[in-house]
Amino acid sequence: MGLKTLDKITAALENRPAELEQLRKQGKKVVGWLAYNIPEEIIYALGLIPIRIGQGGDGRLVEVGARHISTKNCVFVRQVLGQFAEKTDPYIKQLDLVAIDATCIQLYRLEELINFYFDYNTIVLGVPRNFATTEGHEYFRKEVEFFTKKLELFAGANLEQSRLEEAIKIYDNIREAIKTLYRYQGLDNAPLSWRQVSSVINAGYNLDRLTYLELLQELIQEIEKNLSEVTGVREIEARIFLSGSLIPPGDTKLIDIIEQLGGRIVGDDLWSGFNFFLNLKITEPTPYGVADAYLDRVPHGSLPYLDLASDGRLANLKHQIKEFNADGVVYHTLRYCDAFTFKAGETKDVLGNVPFLEIHTEYSGSDIEAIRTRVEAFIEMIKSKKEIAELV
Amino acid sequence: MAITAPFSYPESIKEKFIATPGLKFKDGSTVSSAEIWEFMTKEAPRRFPYAFDAGANNMGRFSDDVNFLSGIKRGYLTLTLKDRIMKEHAAGTPTVLVQGGQAMDAYYAAGGLPVRPGLVMQWARNMEEGLSLRQSETLGLNILESGRRKISIDACNQIAAHAAIDNKVVPIDLIAPFLCLRCSDMSFLVETHRNREHDIPRYLVDYPVDHENKPWAAEYIATELRELISKIAALSGRIITDEVIFDEIKLENRGRRIATEIADLWWGAENPPTNSTDFFGIAFLANDFVGDPVAAVDLLEQSKLEIEERVRNNVKGFGVPDNAKRLYICGSCVGPNAHHAQTAGAIFVGRDDSWSCISVPVEEEGDPYLNIAKSMLAYPYEQRTEKRAEWTAEQVKRSRADGVIFMYQWGCNYQSGVARMISDIVKEKAGVVTTFVEVGELGRSEATEQSTNRVEAFIEMV
Numbered sequence: 143m144g145l146k147t148l149d150k151i152t153a154a155l156e157n158r159p160a161e162l163e164q165l166r167k168q169g170k171k172v173v174g175w176l177a178y179n180i181p182e183e184i185i186y187a188l189g190l191i192p193i194r195i196g197q198g199g200d201g202r203l204v205e206v207g208a209r210h211i212s213t214k215n216c217v218f219v220r221q222v223l224g225q226f227a228e229k230t231d232p233y234i235k236q237l238d239l240v241a242i243d244a245t246c247i248q249l250y251r252l253e254e255l256i257n258f259y260f261d262y263n264t265i266v267l268g269v270p271r272n273f274a275t276t277e278g279h280e281y282f283r284k285e286v287e288f289f290t291k292k293l294e295l296f297a298g299a300n301l302e303q304s305r306l307e308e309a310i311k312i313y314d315n316i317r318e319a320i321k322t323l324y325r326y327q328g329l330d331n332a333p334l335s336w337r338q339v340s341s342v343i344n345a346g347y348n349l350d351r352l353t354y355l356e357l358l359q360e361l362i363q364e365i366e367k368n369l370s371e372v373t374g375v376r377e378i379e380a381r382i383f384l385s386g387s388l389i390p391p392g393d394t395k396l397i398d399i400i401e402q403l404g405g406r407i408v409g410d411d412l413w414s415g416f417n418f419f420l421n422l423k424i425t426e427p428t429p430y431g432v433a434d435a436y437l438d439r440v441p442h443g444s445l446p447y448l449d450l451a452s453d454g455r456l457a458n459l460k461h462q463i464k465e466f467n468a469d470g471v472v473y474h475t476l477r478y479c480d481a482f483t484f485k486a487g488e489t490k491d492v493l494g495n496v497p498f499l500e501i502h503t504e505y506s507g508s509d510i511e512a513i514r515t516r517v518e519a520f521i522e523m524i525k526s527k528k529e530i531a532e533l534v
Numbered sequence: 535m536a537i538t539a540p541f542s543y544p545e546s547i548k549e550k551f552i553a554t555p556g557l558k559f560k561d562g563s564t565v566s567s568a569e570i571w572e573f574m575t576k577e578a579p580r581r582f583p584y585a586f587d588a589g590a591n592n593m594g595r596f597s598d599d600v601n602f603l604s605g606i607k608r609g610y611l612t613l614t615l616k617d618r619i620m621k622e623h624a625a626g627t628p629t630v631l632v633q634g635g636q637a638m639d640a641y642y643a644a645g646g647l648p649v650r651p652g653l654v655m656q657w658a659r660n661m662e663e664g665l666s667l668r669q670s671e672t673l674g675l676n677i678l679e680s681g682r683r684k685i686s687i688d689a690c691n692q693i694a695a696h697a698a699i700d701n702k703v704v705p706i707d708l709i710a711p712f713l714c715l716r717c718s719d720m721s722f723l724v725e726t727h728r729n730r731e732h733d734i735p736r737y738l739v740d741y742p743v744d745h746e747n748k749p750w751a752a753e754y755i756a757t758e759l760r761e762l763i764s765k766i767a768a769l770s771g772r773i774i775t776d777e778v779i780f781d782e783i784k785l786e787n788r789g790r791r792i793a794t795e796i797a798d799l800w801w802g803a804e805n806p807p808t809n810s811t812d813f814f815g816i817a818f819l820a821n822d823f824v825g826d827p828v829a830a831v832d833l834l835e836q837s838k839l840e841i842e843e844r845v846r847n848n849v850k851g852f853g854v855p856d857n858a859k860r861l862y863i864c865g866s867c868v869g870p871n872a873h874h875a876q877t878a879g880a881i882f883v884g885r886d887d888s889w890s891c892i893s894v895p896v897e898e899e900g901d902p903y904l905n906i907a908k909s910m911l912a913y914p915y916e917q918r919t920e921k922r923a924e925w926t927a928e929q930v931k932r933s934r935a936d937g938v939i940f941m942y943q944w945g946c947n948y949q950s951g952v953a954r955m956i957s958d959i960v961k962e963k964a965g966v967v968t969t970f971v972e973v974g975e976l977g978r979s980e981a982t983e984q985s986t987n988r989v990e991a992f993i994e995m996v
C-alpha cells in the first residue's frame with residue numbers, strides 16, 4: 143500500500159539541509175547529538191536545533207574513519223568518525239556543537255577524536271554505569287544539570303520551565319506516535335512494514351520536531367483511515383525480531399538479507415530503534431526530573447547490570463518478543479561491540495525456546511553470502527516449524 | 535629447536551645475597567634471605583620450571599642482572615604468590631577480583647586480598663606445578679579459550695581470569711573491581727558472571743568520564759567505596775574505622791613515594807642503573823603485583839638503596855646495551871619483550887599505565903573514602919585523552935626517551951581507540967618518534983614474530 147505521508151516525509155527530508163542553512167543564517171544554532179541518553183528535550187527547549195547523528199553501512203567511510211582510530215573499534219564509531227573527517231554529509235557540516243553521552247565509552251572516545259582531529263566544539267554528558275542505584279541517579283542529575291548549564295551558555299539563553307514543558311509534550315507525543323506505528327507494522331496484514339517505520343524513525347533524526355510530529359500524526363491518520371481496507375489470507379511467515387547492536391540509518395545489510403529471504407521483521411529492541419522510545423516518562427519538568435526519567439527507561443546494553451533476574455533490558459526484550467508475536471530472534475552484533483557481543487550467549491539462554499540466531503558482522507560486504515546462508519536456514523527452520531504446528 | 539639451559543642463580547652471589555635483609559609480610563611473619571635463596575635455587579625451579587625458562591620469548595623471564603639482589607627477592611614474591619594467597623584464603627581472608635592499574639588501599643583496608651586479572655592467571659597457572667613454559671602456557675591458553683568459547687573471541691585476554699573463576703581453578707570470593715576509562719572489557723566480563731552456575735557476589739565501583747572540576751564525580755565514587763568496603767568487611771569480619779583505612783593509605787603512600795623517588799633517581803642517572811626488567815619491577819611492586827603491600831614496601835626500600843649505590847658508582851645495569859635507545863612504553867596489560875628489545879639495542883625507561891596510579895598519593899587526613907576517590911580521579915592515565923597524552927609527553931621528556939611505543943591488546947577497545955591520538959600528541963609535544971602496535975598473541979610466547987618484528991624495526995628506526 144502506498145502511503146502518501148511517507149512521500150511527504152521524504153520530501154521534507156530533502157528540503158531539510160537547505161532549511162537548516164537558512165536557519166543558521168538567521169542565527170540559529172545546530173546541535174548534533176549521538177548515543178542514548180542525551181535529553182533532547184533540553185536542547186530543543188533552549189531554542190537550539192537538535193539533529194541526531196550517526197550513520198552506518200558505508201565501508202568507504204569506515205576506512206576513512208579508521209585513519210584516526212584502530213580497525214579494532216566498533217565499525218559504527220569508525221564510520222561516524224569518517225563522516226566527520228569528510229564533512230560532506232549535509233548535516234555534519236552544519237553542526238555548531240556536538241553532544242555525546244558516555245553510555246558507550248567507545249562513543250566517548252569518538253567525541254575526543256572529533257574534538258581533537260576535526261576541531262568540532264563538543265560536549266559530553268557522563269552516564270553512570272551503576273545506573274540503577276541512588277548514587278548513580280544522584281550523579282546523573284548533577285551531570286544533566288551541568289550539561290544544561292553548558293548548553294545555556296552556548297545558546298545564550300536560560301532554560302525556561304514553560305519551554306521545557308512544551309518540549310516534553312512534543313517529545314512525549316513523538317514517542318507515542320512511534321509506538322503506534324510499531325503496533326501497526328506488527329499486525330498480521332500490516333499497513334506498513336517495519337522497514338518503513340524504521341525509515342520514519344531515521345527521518346526523525348533530522349526533521350524539525352514539530353514538523354515531524356505533525357507528519358507522524360498525519361501518517362497515523364492515513365493508516366487508520368485505510369485500516370479497514372486491509373484484507374487478505376494469512377501466509378506462513380517467519381516473524382523476526384531484531385536485537386543486539388544498533389542498526390543505524392544506512393545500514394541495511396541484514397535487513398535486506400532477511401527480507402530477500404522471505405523473513406518479516408516485526409519488532410526490535412535496538413537502541414537505534416524501538417527501545418529509544420520506550421518507558422520515558424518525565425514527570426517533573428526540571429533537569430533533575432529529565433535525568434531520572436532518562437535513567438529509568440529501558441537500559442542500554444553498554445551499561446552493565448549485575449543481576450540477571452531483574453535486568454530491565456532483558457525483561458523488555460522478552461516482553462516485546464511476545465507483544466510482536468515474533469517467531470525468532472536475530473541477534474545482530476557488530477564486531478568489537480563488546481556491550482552486545484558478550485551478551486549473545488546469555489541472551490540465548492534467557493530466551494530459552496525462542497529460536498535464536500547470532501549474526502556477528504561489519505559493514506563490509508565480504509560476509510554477505512555467509513550471513514545469507516545462515517539467515518536462510520533460520521527462516522526455513524521457523525517456517526517449517528510453523529507449518530508442522532499448523533498441521534497438528 | 536635448541537633447548538636453552540634453564541636460568542639459575544650462580545652460587546658465587548649466594549654469600550652476598552644471604553647477607554642482605556629478608557622480607558617482612560603483612561601478617562607479621564618474615565622470611566630470611568637464606569630462606570629466599572633456598573626457595574629460588576631449589577624449591578622454585580622444581581615447582582615452577584617454566585619461570586626459569588631462559589628462552590628469550592619468555593615474557594616473564596627473570597632479570598639476568600643477578601647482582602641486583604632485590605630482583606631475586608621480587609622473583610621470590612612472584613613465585614610465592616600462590617602459596618600466600620591460598621594460605622590467607624584458607625585462614626578466612628576473602629579474595630577479590632579487582633582491576634589492575636589502580637590503588638588497592640580500599641581492598642586491603644577492608645581486610646580483603648585484591649587479585650587483578652593478570653595475577654589471577656598467574657595464580658591459576660601455578661595451581662599445577664612442575665610445568666615447562668610450553669605446558670604452563672598451554673594450560674593458560676586452554677583456560678583462555680574456554681572463556682572465549684563461552685563469551686566471545688572479541689574479548690581481550692582478561693577473559694582468561696574470568697574463565698579461571700568460572701571453572702573454579704582459583705577460589706574468588708567477591709568480584710568487585712573499580713572501573714576505569716582504559717579498560718573496555720572489565721565491566722562486561724563482570725556482568726557475564728550473572729549467568730553462571732556459581733553465585734560469587736559482584737559489585738562495580740564506577741569511574742565517571744570527564745570528571746574534572748565536578749565534585750559530584752568524587753562523591754559518587756566515595757559512596758560506592760563505602761559500599762565496596764562494607765561488602766569486603768562483611769566477608770573478612772574486619773571492623774572498619776577511618777583510622778584503619780588511613781593506616782593502609784599511609785603504607786601504600788609510602789610505597790608510591792619510594793617508587794617515584796626511584797624513578798627520579800633512575801632517570802637522572804648517567805647510565806641506566808638496572809635493565810628494563812628490574813626497572814619495571816619497581817613499578818610492579820608499588821602497583822601491587824605481589825599481593826602483600828608490607829612486603830612490597832619493604833622490598834622497594836631495599837631496591838632504592840641498591841639503585842642509589844649503583845647511581846653513585848655510575849654502574850650500568852647488566853644487559854643494558856651501550857648507547858641504548860631509550861623507549862617509553864604506553865598502553866595497558868601488554869608490553870614489548872624486554873629481552874628482545876635489549877638485544878636490538880634498547881632499554882625501557884617508563885610505562886604510563888603502571889606509573890600513573892603510583893604518581894598520585896592519597897590524602898592522609900579528612901574523609902578517607904573521598905580521598906581515595908579523589909586520587910583515583912586524578913590518575914593521569916584516566917584523564918581526557920589529550921590531557922593524558924600531555925602527561926605522557928612530560929614523562930617522556932623527564933625519562934629522556936628517544937621513542938615511544940604504544941601497545942594494545944587485541945580486544946582492548948578503549949586503548950585502541952586512542953592509541954593513534956596519543957601517539958600523535960606525544961610526537962608533537964615531546965618531539966620523539968612514536969608508533970603503535972596491536973598485539974594479537976594473547977598470552978603466547980610462541981608465534982610472536984609479528985609484534986616482535988614491529989618493535990625491532992621501530993628500535994632500528996629510532
Ligand code: SF4
Nearest residue numbers: 216246248387388479
Ligand atoms: S554500543 Fe556497540 S555498536 Fe553502539 S557505539 Fe558502542 S560499541 Fe558501537
Ligand code: SF4
Nearest residue numbers: 690717718719867946
Ligand atoms: S587489555 Fe584493555 S580491555 Fe583488556 S584488561 Fe587490559 S585494559 Fe582492559
